[in-house]
Amino acid sequence: MKKPLLIKKLEEYENEFQEISKSIKSNNNIFYDKEKSKEFFKRYLKLERISLLYQKYKKELNFLQEANFIIENDQDIGMKELAFVERSNILKKISNIEKDIENVLFSSSIDIDIEENITEDNRNAIMELRSGTGGDEACLFVEDILRMYTMYFKKSGWKYKIIHAQKGGIKGYKEIILDIIGKEGIGVYGDLKFESGVHRVQRIPKTESQGRVHTSAITVAVLPQVKEIEVKINLSDIKKDTFRSSGSGGQHVNKTESAVRLTHIPSKITVECQEERSQHKNFEKAMNVLRSRIYHKRMEKQLKERSIKRKSLVSTGDRSVKIRTYNYPHSRVTDHRIHKSIHNLTNFMNGDIQEMIDLLKNFDNDQNKF
Secondary structure, eight states, X not given: OOHHHHHHHHHHHHHHHHHHHHHHHHOGGGGGOHHHHHHHHHHHHHHHHHHHHHHHHHHHHHHHHHHHHHHHHOOOHHHHHHHHHHHHHHHHHHHHHHHHHHHHHHOGGGSOOTTSXXXXXXXXXXXXXXXXXXXXXXXXXXXXXXXXXXXXXXXXXXXXEEEEEEEOSSSSEEEEEEEEEOGGGOSHHHHHGGXXXXXXXXXXXXXXXXXXXXXXXXXXXXXXXXXXXXXXXXXXXXXXXXXXXXXXXXXXXXXXOOEEEXXXXXXXXXXXXXXXXXXXXXXXXXHHHHHHHHHHHHHHHHHHHHHHHHTOOTTOOOTTSEEEEEETTTTEEEETTTTEEESOHHHHHTTOOHHHHHHHHHHHHHHHXX
16 A cells, blocks of 8 residues: 555544544443444454554654655764664664554454454553462562563563552562553563463472472463453442551551552452552552453453363463463473473573463464364
8 A cells, every 4th residue: 555545544544533532432322232332342442453553653754754854954974874774764663564554454353353362462461460379488489470570571661560569478479460561552461361370389498498399379360451441330339448558668658548449349359459649549540450350250251162162271261270380490481281391490580481472372373273
């Protein structure tokens, strides 16, 4: 597609996206017709994805215009040379974005059904880490796995925020919840969804005096972030409790009841958030987590059914499944779903987990073909 035609088409999609966004905000009747709302949100998600790419595309086109202006008008040779290099980099980015746009516009996969996993992969994510069997050692392992993931986020160029944290008895965490935001929200949940399940560690705890290897376990749950329009929660269905934050100290701790606990009465799902000093901000974050948990619970049944049909345990969504063992004495990490071992535990714990994620994605894609 020629560039002027492409831009014209993108502008049409952008205008339609803005109109639908306004309609969602002003028309609550959309949610009462299940079939109509399903098609409506299917279209909305398609246009949202196009809009994100279009904004990125326009930004690079503006950079290209600036570089061309310097090349044509600046008298400084050094500035011109820099502009030539920059223009080359910009053109590569523009070419890649144009390919992404054309894939979205002309691929059949753009007609996304909100009940299909294609949509989920492009979302940001919420990750929950909880200690399991092993007492203090499990809490320490939560902290180790947290470090592993945050280092991976950094390598991937993703940002994260702590939504809720509960410290362990000595060190580490009993529970920690993260909000993970990727570049344009693309690929975060698609990469992290395979991390859900039981992670087992075999090592000698620091408190072990006789040098015996102990086995502990933690649970990881990865949820896709969802928007308010996708999961409507009636405030009458929520029980809200406030309490004093149990922070690490300082003048703001334990003076106001800023921490929030929300219980969704129909599903009995409970969420806590205490990381912000504002009760209002904690409430918003807790609502986001609650919304994601409700949405994920709704999706779990379909994920399990699809996995049974494909005879695959990779994406069942079952958090009770033991998925991985981290064996410190042998410097080995083994994923039990694909029977793959990596014999460099140190690098793995330093965030080099992409190889394993890619293997899981490839395995799941292969299973999906049948």
